[in-house]
Amino acid sequence: MIFEVWAPNATSVELMVLGARRPMSLGAEGWWSTEVEGVEHGAGYAFMVDGGGPYPDPRTRRQPDGVFGPSAVYDHARFTWSDHEWMGRDLRGAVIYELHIGTFTTEGTFQAAIERLQHLVELCVDFVEIMPVAPVPGGRNWGYDGVDLYAVNETYGGPDGLKSFVDACHRAGIGVILDVVYNHLGPSGNFLHPFGPYFADYKGSYWGDAVNLDGPGSDEVRRYFIGNAVQWLRDYHIDGLRLDAVHALHDNRATHLLAELAAEVDALACSVGRPLSLIAESDLNDPRMVRPLEAGGLGMTAQWNDDVHHALHCAVSGESHGYYGDFAGLPALAKVLTGGVLHDGSYSTFRGRSHGRSFAGVPGHRLVACLQNHDQIGNRPVGDRLPIPALKLGAGLLLTSPFTPMLFMGEEWGARTPFLFFSDHMEPALRESEAERREREFDGFGYVWDAPDPSEEETFLRSKLDWSEVKEEAHWSLLCWYRDLIALRKALPELSDPRLERVRVEVDPLGKWLLMWRGTLAVCVNFAEELVALPVPAGTVLLTSDEPVAADEDGLRLPGQSMVIYRPAR
Structure with missing residues (x-):
């Protein structure tokens, strides 16, 4: 077997394998190599560089004893695959x-x-x-x-x-x-x-x-x-x-x-x-x-889009601290739903300068949007998630938007378990300073930093999903809502249409409701706690988060904190 490693500045490199140290030869462009017989899959090895080490292989394929242990030979060809009929998936239209x-x-x-x-x-x-x-x-x-x-x-x-x-x-x-x-x-x-x-x-x-x-x-x-x-x-x-x-x-x-x-x-x-x-x-x-x-x-296929997250979060949570400040209010949500981003050269108060460029002409499927992700939950001091009423409305808008939607584990049933920041550094100095380092990282974000110690095992254990929650009525109901939204998105081409220029949004001046047009479909959201009437003609309800929903000469009447996907009569 031939071992190779790049070490252009070294004067000597040795391979430790099969209980012996073996000198390696310097070749072109700083690559050292040697051939050793009898080395099989799973054998441990390491390198000595100018007498220092032993170090794991920079391109090690396996570290059976962790980051401080030796590398192990790993042969990719030994694994038997059964996905021979898999033809891959395109990101367009995906969740x-x-x-x-x-x-x-x-x-x-x-x-x-x-x-x-x-x-x-x-x-x-x-x-x-x-x-x-x-x-x-x-x-x-x-x-x-x-x-x-x-x-x-x-x-x-x-x-x-x-x-x-x-x-x-x-x-x-x-x-x-x-x-x-x-x-x-x-x-x-x-x-x-x-x-x-x-x-x-x-x-x-x-x-x-x-x-x-x-x-x-x-x-x-x-x-x-x-x-x-x-x-x-x-x-x-x-x-x-x-x-x-x-x-x-x-x-x-x-x-x-x-x-x-x-x-x-x-x-x-x-x-x-x-x-x-x-x-x-x-x-x-x-x-x-x-x-x-x-x-x-x-040449990236897509990118994460924080602006959509921030606008959705503000709309369903009411928060406006730190970097959320520019995204408060339904006009900001309307702008991201139709233009992809809020900051397209506009002034960012959080950054103290103008930020971004217009995404005109970019199809929405190239922007991965979410209501929650590991950062947006885990970077909160106590790793708290959105409550079920907020998830219901936020998911309704996300899964009918022109973007590529992304969910975070447990979101679909409204998991109550937090997702906290956790680590397990071995060096005492890193372990003891992790909590302080984490607090410094988010200085100025508007939080009162009362996070649990990232190094404590309990912080990690608290972050594990509790799958038994799915059996509870409120969580099961939300899961069914997510399933129905995704199924409808896949059934109706209007809901996965990525052309931002075809999205139209109307918002209530008082901030109570939002109406997003996706082709001939109306996505109607009532953020207020009381019943409101939205200005849409009579038609057919395709999916609703709450009953009852009624349409009359005053428009479509929605209960408090509810939404409906609706096709007005032609």
């Missing part, structure tokens, strides 16, 4: 379901998640988006502190566990999107520094050192991340990647890393014969992110 493997079930494993797939089939979602699965320190973490990016967290079930999960999803007709983090690596267990110039000499974001994407040696660093993306899509049969915080990628080269990645993924899609998606998390409000490469864009 995404975000989940965290560790808290989706009591067991917190890929296998346990497989046992809950029937719930997602009955909900009629098209993709599951799983939060990062790279190895992390300790036994619990959101995943954004990952290192050893080519490996899979053993706590969840390791590489075979992830493959089994993807295989089962495909057999169930569900695509899989994996959340990956390329803008930084975790603060613990990161052993890339001795190998080469993986990082720039400055902080790239609040979370850590900038990745070296445009300095000396960056050609190979870029290949490291692009190769990682290709691995998930090719070797794990993943259908798409969600790229964390791409605004924190510092790249001044003529061809941005994202454009280079998009070209590689396009080529791979042609090779494997199925669509592959790239979804960027970006707070730039820049339409170039989702414009095709041939149109001078960065």
Whole structure:
């Protein structure tokens, strides 16, 4: 077996395998290699660089003993797939379901998640988006502190566990999107520094050192991340990647890393014969992110859209603190529903400057919108979710909007369990400072920070979904509402039409109601607690959240905090 590792600045590199240290030979472009006979799948190995180490392989495929242990040889060809008839899924017209493997079930494993797939089939979602699965320190973490990016967290079930999960999803007709983090690596267990110039000499974001994407040696660093993306899509049969915080990628080269990645993924899609998606998390409000490469864009299939979340959240919760300030009031919601974003060059009071550009001409399916996600819940001090009445109205608007809707695990039944920030750093200094660091990160967001300690195991355990809630009447009723909304969205082309210019919205000057026209369909929402009449002609009720609904010469009368999808008579 041939072992290779990139270490361009090293004077000596040794391989530790089969109980011996073996010198490696320097080849072209800083790559060291050696061939060892008798090494089989599962064998442990590590590298010594200039006498330091042992270090895990930067491209390790498996870390059976965690981030501080040796790497293990892993042969992708040993896994037997059963998804041969899977032709992939297009993001257009899809509904995404975000989940965290560790808290989706009591067991917190890929296998346990497989046992809950029937719930997602009955909900009629098209993709599951799983939060990062790279190895992390300790036994619990959101995943954004990952290192050893080519490996899979053993706590969840390791590489075979992830493959089994993807295989089962495909057999169930569900695509899989994996959340990956390329803008930084975790603060613990990161052993890339001795190998080469993986990082720039400055902080790239609040979370850590900038990745070296445009300095000396960056050609190979870029290949490291692009190769990682290709691995998930090719070797794990993943259908798409969600790229964390791409605004924190510092790249001044003529061809941005994202454009280079998009070209590689396009080529791979042609090779494997199925669509592959790239979804960027970006707070730039820049339409170039989702414009095709041939149109001078960065080639992302879609991007997360915080503006839609903020406007929906304000409308159903009444909150207006921190970054929600500009989104309070139904006119803001009307603007995002028709234009995709609120800040299209307008002044952002939270940022203290103008922000964004117009998304005119961008189809709505390129904007992934949500009512809740891991950030918007977990970045609240006590991880609290929206109550059922708010979810009912918010989901009604989200699932009839021109965007690609995304749900967060448990949202569909109004889960009462919080989703808190949790971690399990091994070093005492990191563990003891985590709560203070977290509070500093959200200084100025308008919260009274009374969050539980992220390092306490109880914080993690409280965040696990309680599936027994589904049996309770109020939760079951909300679940049926979500199912009906998704089914109607898939049945009526008007509701998945991504053309923003065809969406018309009317709002009550007093802030009580909103009327969104989707073709000939009227989506009518009463945010007030009392009955209101909306100015629509007589017609047919297709779906309603509450009874009774009546139409007369004064319009459509809706009970307090309710909504109806309605087709007026022609």
